[in-house]
Amino acid sequence: MESLKERLLKYYSWDEEEFAANTREPSFSSFPDLSGDEEAEKARGRILSAAKRKEKVLLYGDYDTDGIMGTSILHAALRRIGIDAAYFIPSRYVDGYGLNQSNAERIAKAGYSLVLLVDNGVGCRLEIGFLKGKGVDVIVIDHHSIVGEPPSCCAFLHPLTLGIGKGGFNISAGLLSFFFSRLILGVDDPYLLCLGAVSTLSDMMPLTGINREAVRLALKILEKDPYPELALLCSGPKIDEKALQMEAIPAINALGRMEEGHLTRRAVAYFSLRDPSKRLPLSSWMKEINQRRKEMTKQAVASLPxxxxxxxxxxxxxxxxxxxxxxxxxxxxxxxxxxxxxxxxxxxxxxxxxxxxxxxxxxxxxxxxxxxxxxxxxxxxxxxxxxxxxxxxxxxxxxxxxxxxxxHPFSEEEDPGIPLRLTECTEESYSLLRQFAPFGQGHEEPVFVLSNLDVDSFQYSKDGKYLLTPLGYGVKMVSFSLGKKDFLLKSRTSLYARFRRNEYKGKQILEIRVSSSSRNG
CATH class of the missing domain: 3.10.310.30 (Diaminopimelate Epimerase; Chain A, domain 1)
Incomplete structure (x- = not known):
């Protein structure tokens, strides 16, 4: 059998040169520089003018994680150049997605002279036209599909028009907001990058190119400096892409899903103002709403016919x-x-x-x-x-x-899994696997297959419900879906599993987390 590295390279269709490129030290220098782009420079110039004239500025975002991250990034950036911008996160229930006519009228009456639409705006031609007629300039920072001509506005920032979105590639509005913040501030802010990386994962952007680089660099930063705004939304001591995808992002998204009013805007204050006195109550509030969301969804799944x-x-x-x-x-x-x-x-x-x-x-x-x-x-x-x-x-x-x-049924092609020896269930193999991380959309975490295993060697929990087999050197093979009863009629079997890092009583434990066994094992 080939080495584990060779099997992983084949799985991801990488050669050694691509492996070296994809695992090199991540750096801010790999990100696109928006200086010199006509629309980006126009947007920066208008914002600097607003700062100089002390104009009334509004950030109009969206109620999902991408919109909240993008709004938070720009709110923090504008504060640093002297603009204490107001911000508005629409209610999914009251306002719907994007700028609507009713809110456009309120904006004009409130005396705003500059509005930044974040993670929306591509389809708001009429509303933007209305504001333009009232003397309100609008900057659009969006990544959604452009149908027809872009809206006529002060400046239009989009991955396609900036040359980032070639060949169908896309980035999140949050990451686009981070790139624009670099132009506004003239510096690379590690914290704002981390918010942009969170939005990349939340909006399921393809984890290739600059998206991959952004998430890799953010995870490296978070390893050294786990910012409390994100750490408080994750349960473990280490923040990796799995912790963000499974804990932090669902907690942020739950606000827009559950809150019928406009309390979701609290998340912008949480991420942009970074007030130490409000971190714990606001993070607890987000997690409590997410827990209610989980319970409601679980009950619905069980009750629907x-x-x-x-x-x-x-x-x-x-x-x-x-x-x-x-x-x-x-x-x-x-x-x-x-x-x-x-x-x-x-x-x-x-x-x-x-x-x-x-x-x-x-x-x-x-x-x-x-x-x-x-x-x-x-x-x-x-x-x-x-x-x-x-x-x-x-x-x-x-x-x-x-x-x-x-x-139109789903394609039947299934992931066959990467062959794995029991002797390869080690910390060294896990470290090698993490070189291929982060995992997500378009770059999925691999499933491994352990073949022809002797069922008599398996160990279980005391009640026999769960597979709990020590493999040596502190590594365990664990399954919460398979137990003793699933192997009673088998002498040998194959198991499908992923590597998992788990914490138990303050110690980091490596697990081979089994999801299923072969049907004819």
Whole structure:
């Protein structure tokens, strides 16, 4: 068998040269320099002018982690050049996504002369035009798809127009805000980069190119200086991409999903002002809301009527509409079919708001196109999207959606896993694996397969429910889904697992976390 490094290189289709390039010391110097770009310079000039004239400036963000990070980054940057900008995070329920006409009118009446739209603005042509007519300049900092011409505004910053988004590559609005902060401040701020990296992970940007470099550099910074704003949202002593993806980001996202009013704006103060006296109460508040979100989603998954073996799932839920996406994603992973989950609209009577989730082989955008006669609004990406329809159209939509699912099943190709010897379940192997990190969208963490294992050598918890087999040198093979009963009729088996670093009684323990066994082992 090839060496573990050779197997990993083959898995990621890297050669030694690419391995060296992808594992070199991360540096700020690898990021794009926006100086000299016409739109970026125009935006900086307008902001510096606002600072000099003491103008009234507003940051208008979005209610997800990307929007909150982008708004926080720019709020902190503007404060450093003398602009104490106001900031507004719209409510998913009251305001909806992006700048709307009602809020545009409020902005004009409040006397703002400069507005920065962060993680929104691409589709706000009419609202931006209205503000322009009222003498309000607008700078758009967005990364969503441009349909038609960009809005006519003071300055338009977008990965495509800045030359960053070539070949379909995209970055988050938060990371774009960090790049722009470098131009405004003339320095590289490590903390602001970390916020940009969080937004990269939260918006599931491809972990290649500058996205990978940003997350790698942020993790290196956090290893030496775990900023309390992020550390308080993670339970372990070390902040890696898994801690951010599984703990910090869900806690931030839960605010926009659960809060019907405008309290989500507290997160901007938490991340931008960095007030030590408010860190603990605000982080505790975010974690408590996230815990409620978890409990509500878990109960909904257990209670919804799901037909086993169906080609798709299309259901109505009583949950808040902000939880539809999470519920759809959970059901999709459980049943391995496309899922659409709807709930009553908070703002529009007689309207259902839904989320659609899919995997390879099923295009959400193509599905929207095919079922467009039923839809009031829709938007999203290849594997995730939002939509709304009249409540009376739901039965017809449901029937058509399930028919569409039957004709467009997921691709059956499964990850075969990387072969792994028991003797390779070591700290050295884990250290090698981490050189290929961070893992995420487009650069997934590998699954390993341990083949032809002797079942008689397995050990279990006292009640036999869990596989707990010591492998030597403090390493354990652990499964919380497989126990003694799963191996009673087998003499040998294969197991599929990932490396996991866990903390137990203050000690760092390496685990081989088993997810499943072979069917015919």
């Amino acid at each position: 799901i037909t086993p073996g169906a080609s798709g799932i299309c259901v109505k839920s009583s949950l808040k509409e902000g939880l539809n996406g999470l519920l759809a994603n959970r059901l999709m992973k459980l049943h391995r079919v496309p899922v659409a989950v709807f709930s009553p609209s908070y703002a529009e009577e007689g309207v259902l708001v839904g989320s659609l989730r899919s995997e390879e082989g099923f295009s959400v955008l193509d599905c929207f196109s095919a079922l467009s006669p039923y839809l009031l609004r829709c938007g999203g990406h290849e594997r995730a999207g939002g939509l709304s329809l009249k409540e009376g159209d739901f039965p017809s939509f449901q029937k058509s959606f399930l028919s569409y699912c039957k004709e």
